[in-house]
Amino acid sequence: MKIALIGYGKMGKAIETIAVAKGHEIVHRIDLSSQHLLEKEELSKADVAIEFTGPETAYSNILKCFAANVPVVCGSTGWLEHLPAVKSLCLEQHQGFLYASNFSVGVNIFFEINKRLAELMANQSQYEVKMEEIHHTQKRDAPSGTAITLAEQLMELVRRKQEWVNEETSRPEQLSIISKREDPAPGTHSITYTSAIDDITITHTAHSREGFASGAVIAAEWLKGKTGIFSMKDVLSL
Numbered sequence: 001m002k003i004a005l006i007g008y009g010k011m012g013k014a015i016e017t018i019a020v021a022k023g024h025e026i027v028h029r030i031d032l033s034s035q036h037l038l039e040k041e042e043l044s045k046a047d048v049a050i051e052f053t054g055p056e057t058a059y060s061n062i063l064k065c066f067a068a069n070v071p072v073v074c075g076s077t078g079w080l081e082h083l084p085a086v087k088s089l090c091l092e093q094h095q096g097f098l099y100a101s102n103f104s105v106g107v108n109i110f111f112e113i114n115k116r117l118a119e120l121m122a123n124q125s126q127y128e129v130k131m132e133e134i135h136h137t138q139k140r141d142a143p144s145g146t147a148i149t150l151a152e153q154l155m156e157l158v159r160r161k162q163e164w165v166n167e168e169t170s171r172p173e174q175l176s177i178i179s180k181r182e183d184p185a186p187g188t189h190s191i192t193y194t195s196a197i198d199d200i201t202i203t204h205t206a207h208s209r210e211g212f213a214s215g216a217v218i219a220a221e222w223l224k225g226k227t228g229i230f231s232m233k234d235v236l237s238l
């Protein structure tokens with residue numbers, strides 16, 4: 001499979017290592033200095049694009065992939081205000097798009113555990129709940145995309161929480177997400193339910209970027225040749 005890597009930083013390089021080891025060809029490595037490769041003629045040499053740049057650039061990069069008719073796997077976080085527009089354009093233009101706030105198999109299983117625990121806690125109002133995420137100091141967005149996914153899943157089921165806030169809060173309808181930045185943390189997410197009697201905490205700790213990168217390659221292999229809007233749930237059949 002021919003892959004265009006849009007974003008050749010920490011994630012782009014980790015994805016390249018895994019993709020090449022699996023026999024794929026990297027036809028473009030695009031960073032800020034090689035923006036001309038985002039032109040239609042260049043991008044269309046790829047079977048799939050994998051986009052890991054950042055909050056400010058993901059939206060326009062996705063549109064460039066659509067213009068080149070190249071299905072795109074997007075891992076950039078912090079740009080979700082544009083997600084509804086991307087989804088409608090994807091359907092209108094018959095393109096292929098797969099977004100995940102976290103591509104690791106472990107976190108996608110953790111998402112399912114989070115939903116089940118939230119379901120069990122839905123009517124247990126003696127439990128207060130809060131979340132914490134820890135990442136490296138180069139991370140540009142807070143809270144993490146994964147933490148936002150976890151919070152949205154939780155609030156869907158635990159109706160006493162109506163909005164998340166990225167700080168400590170004493171308002172019962174708010175869900176606190178605390179963000180910590182320390183090196184080298186690749187990504188840790190915890191959800192803690194606390195009552196006067198006991199605490200229950202679930203935690204996922206990434207030991208490296210390998211899980212995110214291998215998940216992105218698996219997603220790209222799966223997306224090749226497809227049109228529509230997909231998630232890791234589709235890829236992993238969860």
Ligand SMILES: NC(=O)C1=CN([C@@H]2O[C@H](COP(=O)(O)OP(=O)(O)OC[C@H]3O[C@@H](n4cnc5c(N)ncnc54)[C@H](OP(=O)(O)O)[C@@H]3O)[C@@H](O)[C@H]2O)C=CC1
Nearest residue numbers: 007008009010011031032053054075076077101102103212
């Ligand atoms: N969904 C998931 O599983 C994961 C998501 N992420 C997310 O992925 C994103 C990237 O993370 P990471 O690799 O750590 O970040 P880095 O800062 O290490 O890399 C970002 C790369 O994007 C390049 N870039 C910036 N602007 C553009 C642009 N307009 N066009 C093309 N390339 C551009 C940068 O180029 P230059 O070097 O020239 O500045 C750099 O190579 C973040 O949003 C992060 O949150 C991270 C890990 C897992």
Ligand SMILES: O=C(O)C1=N[C@H](C(=O)O)C[C@H](O)C1
Nearest residue numbers: 077101102139144145146187
């Ligand atoms: O920026 C990162 O590094 C990560 N970003 C993703 C997020 O915002 O959730 C996924 C992972 O936690 C690493």
